[in-house]
Amino acid sequence: MVTILYIASNGESIHMQSVEEKSAICSFGRAKMDTIETISQAGAGLFAARPVGRGGFVSRIVRMVKSLGRWIDGLLERRRSRLALLDMTDDQLKDIGISRCDAHREGIRPFWD
Incomplete structure (x- = not known):
C-alpha cells in the first residue's frame, strides 16, 4: 500500500469537482501527471533499497x-x-x-x- 500525502497550497481544496482540477493536484510543480503515474513513481523508491534475492x-x-x-x-x-x-x-x-x-x-x- 502506498500513501501519498499532499499539502494543499492557498486556494486549493480537496473538494474540487472537475477532473482537470483533481489531476492538477498531482502535478508537484512539473508537467501534469495522472494519478497512476504519480503512484508508480512515488513507489519506485520504496523497493529499491530492499535487498533482492x-x-x-x-x-x-x-x-x-x-x-x-x-x-x-x-x-x-x-x-x-x-x-x-x-x-x-x-x-x-x-x-x-x-x-x-x-x-x-x-x-x-x-x-x-
Missing part, C-alpha cells in the same frame, strides 16, 4: 542467528553469576550486602528466569 534472505538469517546467540549468551552469563553467588563465602556476601539466604534463593533460580 538470496542475499537479503541470508543476511536476515545471519542477523537472526547472531541475535539468538547474544540472547543465549545473556542467559548463560546470568546463570554463571548466580552460581558465583552460591560459591561465595559469608564474608564476601556481607561485603556486597547480600545474606546467605538471598544468595541461595537467587542461585537456585533457573537461567531463563
